Amino acid sequence: MRHSVAHNLDIPMINTASSNKQSEQPQSQTSTPCIAVRDLNFYYGDTQALFDISLDIEAGLVTALIGPSGCGKSTFLRTINRMNDLIAGTRHEGEIVVSGHEIYGKKTDLVSLRKKVGMVFQRSNPFPKSIFENVAYGPKIHGTKNKSRLAEIVEKSLLRADLWHEVKDRLGDSALALSGGQQQRLCIARALAVDPEILLMDEPASALDPRSTAKIENLIAELRGDYTIVIVTHNMQQAGRVSDKTAFFCDGKLVEYGDTEAIFTKPQQQQTEDYIRGRFG
Template sequence: MASTPSVKKIMQPSDKATSGYSKAPMVRPSIPEGKGMRTADELAQATEKISVRDMSFYYSENRALTDISLSIPECCVTAFIGPSGCGKSTFLRCFNRMNDMIEGTRVEGEILLEGQDIYSSRTDIVTLRKRIGMVFQKSTPFPKSIFDNVSFGPKIAGIRKKKELYEIVERSLQRSALWDEVKDRLSESALNLSGGQQHRLCIARALANDPDILLMDEPASALDPASTARIEDLIFELKEQYTIVIVTHNMQQAARVSDQAAFFYQGLLVESGATEELFTNPKKQQTEDYITGRFG
């Protein structure tokens, strides 16, 4: 173990407090020191947006998640990391109850959104999903125009006025950094956009509902590095206004964009904490092994 260089070893304890995190080899150098990155103190002070208490999740008889407890702070990026099949995507899909679509799934324990139980029998799923937007791994533009794609949510919410819809579409596309590229061709089919553009369109579509929280399932995993960089920049911009939860295979990405990280392994939440802390000074051996690339 000691023979392989670990992040722990590279980081000198003295560096950690100031600039230690940015010196980690996986950090993208183009991000300026501390830009938008929340420190551990800021994280501790942030309001709790979602609180997960002793939650377990079952696919019929199989328990996919076991006794998860986690707090997700407001206006921060929380990253779920872990090897394939560790349950991180399943966990993410619990927040907007997407797992309800799969028959035989069951949740124990509770997930509270600002103190209200998401899995209460009185929860209105439609309202819940409007407050908690989701961007999927594979971009899924509807075979409609760009305008109709972005205005899909507001239209369903009952907004009919063309002017109002147009304003929402413009604002959402600007927030997802796509406006300048598509403003002259809003009536064109969304399927004509490039992969990266389609992904930002899906982000715009989620933002058009004006959610508080944005769930991102492996954002950019199917994109080229340039498009990935754009999406990551976008995440930095968006977290000023939205609480963001991302699932990623890519540890470098987690290290670059997240403020808080949670490491999952075999349905268990092994460790969670400030990204800086988790990546430089993991408390559990499993976490260290994973982030140093010894398995997974």
């Protein structure tokens, strides 16, 4: 699927492993909604930022959120782990069910929710601590005290984030001494260390050079299947390369949602077509 998207858009493929991995996916994984959003409205004070959003995000797939600046992509992403709760004066209507639980329900424990639903931001934000401590931080908070167990988790997470071989001999060095691309992979390792089910990524590569971007895209392809990934991107080629599903947002509304290939090759809505052809946004 990804090959044909890239072909139709004349996009160079950087990762052939991703399409191989896709064909290994059990069928059931591609049809299980992991995140079910129903009639979601979202407000910053009196200003409504999201309007009646309903969509099912499928387990184990990569879903791209695209759309012009200010259309609500980040706002929507942040509703999935309730990061918007940190912004005063915000409120929502509707529901979001993550792995069978309504996350805005009274019983939701935010620490557990954010363990299950990890997040990686546009600007890498490592703590001013050592590489090791950045990755060990989450597991420690969640109760892992044993040193060798922590070392195991740190190694596994850094391996998974494709960073281990670059840092294994300097785990005690400050994370801030790493390059931007390495810092972003460290943030991914930090998110993986608490064993999430879902990874939310808000333009994770937009501040990176092409080579570091390619590493992040390859990494997403590697993580696909084991995690449900929702990624915001402004880069149409990137959406075509990394995602199975694409949701196009405009003015706080979900205009179109479907298989990435279909969205990019035969969009149903004129607005989608205009956006992906670069006519606005």
